[in-house]
Amino acid sequence: MVVDGHSLAYRAFFALPVENFTTRDNQHTNAIYGFLSMFVNLIKAEQPTHLAVAFDTSRHSFRTDEYPEYKATRSETPSEFRGQIPLLQDCLAAMSVPVLTKEGIEADDILATLSTQGSALGYDVLVVSGDRDTIQLVNDEVTLLYPSVQGVSQLKRYDPAAVQERYGVRPEQYSDIAALVGETSDNLPGVPKVGEKTAVKWLTQFGTLDELLERSGEIKGVVGGNLRDHIDDVRRNRKLNRLLTDVELPVGPADLAVAPIDAQAVRDIFARLEFRTLLPRVFDAVGAHDEDAETAASVDLPEAVQAAAADIASWLASQQDEVALTLVPGARPTRIGVATATELREGDWNEEMADALRTWLESDAPKALHDAKPQVKALTAAGIRLGGLAYDTSLAGWLLRPSFPDKTLGDLVERYLGEKLPESDPSQLVPETDGATPSQEAWFTLRTAHALRDELPESVATVLTDIELPTLLTLADMETAGVAVSHEVLSTFSAELGARAEGIAQDAYVTIGREVNLGSPKQLQEVLFEELQLPKTRKTKTGYSTDAASLADIQEKSPHIFLEQLSQHREATKLRQIIESLDTAIRDDHRIHTTYVQTGSQTGRLSSTDPNLQNIPVRTEESRRIRSAFEVGEGYETLLTADYSQIEMRIMAHLSGDEGLIEAFNSGEDLHRFVGARVFGVEPSEVTPAMRTKVKAMSYGLVYGLSAFGLSKQLRIEQSEAKGLMTEYFARFGAVRDYLRASVMAAKEVGYTETIFGRRRPFPDLSSPNRVLRENAERAALNAPIQGSAADIMKIALFRIHDDLRAADLSSRVLLQIHDELVVEVAAGEWDAVEGIVRDRMGGAADLSVPLDVQVGRGRDWNEAAH
DNA sequence: TCAAGAACGTA
DNA sequence: CGTACGTTCTTGAA
Known part of the structure; x- marks a missing residue:
């Protein structure tokens, strides 16, 4: 088996999303992974006795010497790809697979040489390549495996019959066809108007390419003329697409006998590339076995043990080490599972369970969870405050790789344990496979936590323990508290804006003489740039921009009343839309409960969803009316806002x-x-x-x-x-x-x-x-260290304020965080104490060489409090 | 029904 | 050719 490493890795590079294949030190590995994955499948399926992988050395080759335009239209090889090739070659070396390259020679020439030598020596040869030129190598002894259109992992087998069927000619004639038709990807133009069909017809008619070119005068019509005009091109193409079968190589087929892999070297390089699932597959494919993997594989998923509340409680009380905990959250928890590395316990959540486990749950006994916030909230609703929160794998995974969407426990298990978390198929009404039970999830959480602890740099681990975990508990309380919002204020304003928007729209229709959807950039482009012939703005993927800045630009150059109407319409509908979404988010307790996404940003900031309360308008006087709908709730006296001035x-x-x-x-x-x-x-x-x-x-x-x-x-x-x-x-x-x-x-x-x-x-x-x-x-x-440090400081201030308020037994509570601002709901008689705590904690959150200035405001609603 | 793109709100 | 987010709407393809 001879493999064109370059072309297959290149296909893998584009087939696999790079964001899933990047190591912690930012090495991209998608091409390496994709190639190796395909490669081990091949070895397992074909069991070659002799094996080599060839690579190109550079874009430059004897072909480019001869014809500088050769492959000149190909876009530059991305450096993210080029960098992976040496590492891939290291992997192959560790697997004892010979890697062949030769200056000025393309990988396919090496393949051609080896396959020719091999078949002469009586080997059955498999050529694996993504370059169509290798079709010429196919004969009774040589079979080509070529990636099919369906995908890289599907290799199509070409023996002479298959080539005949697909291309209508014998393999050795394929290059003649290609020479006539040309090869766009190689920048080799062929005869105009001649495609596969015509080329095959001619060759069948004349037998050989030479004969055809000799007697080109016999061909009638435009194509005949084209052929005669491009005979030199055809000859050049044929010369360039002929693969060399006599490249001088340091080794011959007999030297390529499959050798035992260097297990330790493979483990090392795979560890560096953070390949986990690939390791056992490699050992499996070559029939070797990896002792480390054996022991890992022998750890089977333990059975979940259903237990009574009292049994779980006494078992938990006897645990010394960290225990993983999984609660299935609802309004209250519905089930609970706990696990150590070796033992699992779980049961339904009910009064009895709550009573039995309250002590342990509220104790300092260390607990590891995945995505603890919803679970903490469910517990809080059941009247239990979780203590001993020692680890959250969701947060740890995010801190380690803030840009990657490893959100679920399953993602982390796959990445850090190289295992699969059993998941039920949600698309089926009666899933065939069972998902992991709560205690099994806990078991995976615990092991993932251990794996993450090994990987987390110390400073990042400190951020997790000292900032993120306390913040998590604070956010749970903030979300539970929610913020009171007046439906009356919102709906009055909404109606007003609705009427206004409608009026503006009608005026606008009169201006332009027809009705359009003012919310459609596409329709607006017609109106602005075609009908009104206004000056073009910056280009977008779909045409010209109609955003606010662009409209202002046009207005400056060639003022038009429609631009003004459009801008006003946008303003009114945008505000109305925000108001409507806020209004529908008001729950029965007359409050809005946002969700803070703690792993939502790459810098360390929080984000807010359902609804987003971090982008409530404030810039214009009118938009601030929305903020006046955020009011102090029943049982409280006033709102306090506190913000850092110029913290960045x-x-x-x-x-x-x-x-x-x-x-x-x-x-x-x-x-x-x-x-x-x-x-x-x-x-x-x-x-x-x-x-x-x-x-x-x-x-x-x-x-x-x-x-x-x-x-x-x-x-x-x-x-x-x-x-x-x-x-x-x-x-x-x-x-x-x-x-x-x-x-x-x-x-x-x-x-x-x-x-x-x-x-x-x-x-x-x-x-x-x-x-x-x-x-x-x-x-x-x-920007990252600056925005991130500001986020750190705010989080520290936030949880300390939260904790102080509770410690002082005050009922005032923090409701919102808007990056550099906090909104606190203050109970009667607590203002002075609360203001003191807020000022202290915000001002003292970090020790900088400049003071942290804090502005505090007070009012019945958010707008009033902002002054 | 879904995803992409444009637009726009905040810090 | 200024960072970081989330939401809504339109549009065109599946």
């Missing part, structure tokens, strides 16, 4: 150590006024509003990696002015620029960024040769 800028001052910026925050002067004075070289009192606006945009933009282009666009100033502004800024605050540069450099070096508290975020693209990818990664990497 403060973090940047701290991280950069820039003396000017630190002084700005310590001076008590308005930040932007202070910075403006420095940048424009005037006294703080002389900073005009225009100057302040520019400096403010500049300061905030810095945190995101803003460019002069972006700044000029946002401020609607000349790019040169924006550039000058940036130059001036960095002249005054040079340490900021130095820090930002150094921070990205360091991230490139180690492959990840880190927050003040040790939260990490990997950045594989920082060394991408693709400029767009790399520069995007650079901006994200610049």
